Amino acid sequence: MHGATGGGLKDTLDAHFPVTVPDIARVRNLYETLLRYSPEYEIEPCLAESWERNADATVWTFSLRRGVTFHDGRPFTADDVAASVLRMCDPEQPSAYALTISKIIDRESSGALDEHTYRMVLTSPYAVLDQTMANYTLGMVPADYDPDHPIGTGPFRYESFVPGQRSLFVRHTDHWERTADFEELVILDFADDAAKVNALLAGQVQSVDNLPRYLAGAIEEQGAHALVSESGGWTPFTIRVDQEPFSDVRVRQALRLVVDRQEMIDQAFSGFGRVANDLYAPFDPAYIGDELPQRVQDIDEAKSLLKQAGQEDLQVELVTSSGIGAGAVESANLFAQHARKAGIDVRVNKVDSSIFYGDQYLSWPFAQDFWETRMYLLQAEACALSDSPYNETHFSHPVFEQLIHDAQREVDDAKRRTLLQDAQRIEYEEGGLVVWGFKSHVDAYSDFVTGFEPVIEMPMSGFRFNRASPVDEA
Incomplete structure (x- = not known):
């Protein structure tokens, strides 16, 4: 269980419109992007194994990873990329970090070249499209995507959600990268820092983001560990x-x-x-x-x-x-x-x-x-x-x-x-x-979990909870 900072009644599961910290934690576990940032903040492959652009950065081609499945068992294909891009580039309501692309994408010329190759054609050069496609708000979703019943390719799949309170996800057993060691991921919203820290120390949650920094030293003496990352x-x-x-x-x-x-x-x-x-x-x-x-x-x-x-x-x-x-x-x-x-x-x-x-x-x-x-x-x-x-x-x-x-x-x-x-x-x-x-990210996790490491991009090891593992008490 993870204790997230803030949240409220407008919390969302929408892959393309997260705002609060709990929103971000959710989208990082339900969905995945074509590219992503490494712990050292370098762009690396994710759902796309490789990518290239033409000389003037108007045509970008992504070669997709094979063997990726959505939470409902369907294979992830270039048609899903096309559908995701059209949704995030909706001219009436573009995703925040797809706003630039939405203005210059050639919707007619962009699309799947084959099952594992997607090509984006732009009407104007855009030299940093790779940086954009690594943004956590641009996750890939199926063509029939419904944010009220969300399906992605991430390490955890949706089970239940109460805005401003609690999210329950379960392990995606066919995840392409690393199947989570935990059967469930529960994300609890905390408006109060004291309540969040008390939940960690009482064993009600195993990790919290945005630990009050003055507690970074004291937390080590109370059965938990501070995780500090330059950012x-x-x-x-x-x-x-x-x-x-x-x-x-x-x-x-x-x-x-x-x-x-x-x-x-x-x-x-x-x-x-x-x-x-x-x-x-x-x-x-x-x-x-x-x-x-x-x-x-x-x-x-x-x-x-x-x-x-x-x-x-x-x-x-x-x-x-x-x-x-x-x-x-x-x-x-x-x-x-x-x-x-x-x-x-x-x-x-x-x-x-x-x-x-x-x-x-x-x-x-x-x-x-x-x-x-x-x-x-x-x-x-x-x-x-x-x-x-x-x-x-x-x-x-x-x-x-x-x-x-x-x-x-x-x-x-x-x-x-x-x-x-x-x-x-x-x-x-x-x-x-x-x-x-x-700020340096200062988060915390209990003695009962391991696998967290410093990450530049965002708190709590980038919220990639499939990389965490329970500590073997034996």
Whole structure:
């Protein structure tokens, strides 16, 4: 049994639309993608054994793994890939990480070449399609897929589901890679960190993600083990650039300058992380966050910027939730303390996870969120374009967007790197994200299970529970 952080009544089993941490844990076990990321964050085969593209990245061909079956025993074929791609690229409701593909896929020309070969034809070059197809939200499903009765190829198959509470999956005995050692996988939603940790220590669950970091040492003395993994995950403050007073870039820069980033790492993350510089994707070869001037707390400059903007007596509400993950509420409270030094009155509003990720999600003027490790281009597509599905800041910058679109089409790695670095400079100067640190994943598991290892991409060994095994008590 696994204890997952957050969740709510809008939890889903849909392969292509997960949002919360429990959603992600579910889709990682029910479904699989054509490609995936290794523990070291390198793209590797999954349901596709190999892939290739033509010279201008408009035609991509995937050779599928043989012997893969769905949970109901049907063979997985290229026709299923075609159906999955059409669903995730539905122009009316594309999956968040298939939005770019949905705009450029040639639906008539794309499809199965034979039972084990799928070809995607694009109307415009897309140089990082392999990175996209490794995203966990783009799982393969059968043509008659019904998310209320989900069928995938993953190591566990659906049995029952109560949104916001409990999911029960059973072992997929014909899984192609590694049949799970556990007969069942139960995922329990926890809105409260204390309840989650108590469930682990009481033996009610065998693993938890997002362990409160201050417990990482103490948990070892209580019959459990901490699992710490370096990552590019981040818990930003999100500022809507289209609403006053945040539409003034001087106000946004002032909010960035009140943050004591190292204190955030030390206290909100209990030291399990590293300082960031208002840019994401530190594992991307194009990342320049370490090359730009490192922002540090500068209260005098923050006050000066606020005075220039006519906001000397700035009052704001900061919305947070424990469902965002470990360290979110703590960092929100710290931010309020830091901001007070510059004369900013910050009222922290802690709401339930179901409210935070409910109807107002992506509309909060000043809030937080969580993101896991991604490459820069894919992350920008998800959160920084005017039509991005998760544009929390409502950032809309024509020059930035042109750089991103040019980078999508650029097949030369060096030229694409230059375009992405120019885009990063714009976000650094004008964006609405306060990226103060990169978190280490800190999870925990009991003495009765083994097989977990550090994974860069996401918590709890990437939620691949078929790699865990019960400890032999003999």
